Amino acid sequence: MALLPLFILILIAPSSSNAQWPPSPGYWPSSRFRSMSFYQGYRNLWGYSHQRVDPNALTIWLDSTSGSGFKSVKPFRSGYFGASVKLQPGYTAGVITAFYLSNNEAHPGFHDEVDIEFLGTTFGKPYTLQTNVYIRGSGDGRIIGREMKFHLWFDPTKNFHHYAILWSPKEIIFLVDDVPIRRYPRKSAATFPLRPMWVYGSIWDASSWATEEGKYKADYRYQPFVASYTNFKAAGCSAYSPAWCRPVSASPFRSGGLTRQQYRTMRWVQRYHMVYNYCKDYKRDHSLTPECRR
DSSP: OTHHHHHHHHHHSOOGGGSSSOOOOSOOGGGGSOOBOHHHHEEEEEOGGGEEEETTEEEEEEOSSOOEEEEESSOEEEEEEEEEEEOOOSOOTTEEEEEEEEOTTTSTTSEEEEEEEEEOOOTTSOOEEEEEEEEEEOSSSOOOOOOEEEOOSSOTTTSOEEEEEEEOSSEEEEEETTEEEEEEEOOOGGGSOOSOBEEEEEEEEOTTTTTTTTTSOOOGGGOOEEEEEEEEEEEEEETTSOTTOOOOOSSSOTTOOOOHHHHHHHHHHHHHTEEEEGGGOTTSOTTSOGGGOO
16 A cells, blocks of 8 residues: 555656756756956956956946946857856846847947846846847847747856857857757848857846836845856857858757757746747737748
8 A cells, every 4th residue: 555655646746847947958068168267358348446356256236326347358250158147136126137249339220139138126036037139230229129038947146057158150049057048040141140249248227128127127225236257158260260160069969959858958948937938929020020930
């Protein structure tokens, strides 16, 4: 009879596909790239007084006087770009902490951008990780966003976690602790960024839209809002690399793409932790996002 309770327990226990943590991706692309210190690859861009560089980490913060941002010393035409980030707990509504690729300074008003953005929150609610892709954005309200948003399976304020963008001429893959959470394939030149971009990071006040579409604003009674970065990685083909430079891959396949196990892991994340997908938003005009058509 002792076997009966055990059998019942097995039946009601959650399956591994619905576990708290995602299945193993089976491959860890971050291990292929060497970490660098901040000054090996980056420089302050703005808000110098709101930035502190330690031997192994960078700290930036936002208060009522300024935020802060940094930029890679060289542009890239493809590569793997990652950093381990730790966010501030508590009330952070209206505040955005970002790690992204852009060529806005080279092409003002007509730029490309690939974003990882942490949207601040109110007490008791999780951060939202927003991924986004812009192609030749105008900067005047006609920018077409391609947002996918996630609530993470861990608390990003308790420890450092590694966030990365892998950009090749064929695809963009977003990764969290080597778990692929989104793949944006190149379906046409019109819907994919192909011009060189720099790597950026920043913390700034986006009260008009960051938290629940602007319902909650930055509250400077809780300042400073602090973000810490470490374990910087930036490897691939710079804009100055020879033509034969080969794009990096997020999988063991030199040609790019993901393994079956990586796809399985990505589907798990999107099933249990994705909270917004622009292609599923029926209020939007999808003639502007033709990549959503299957």
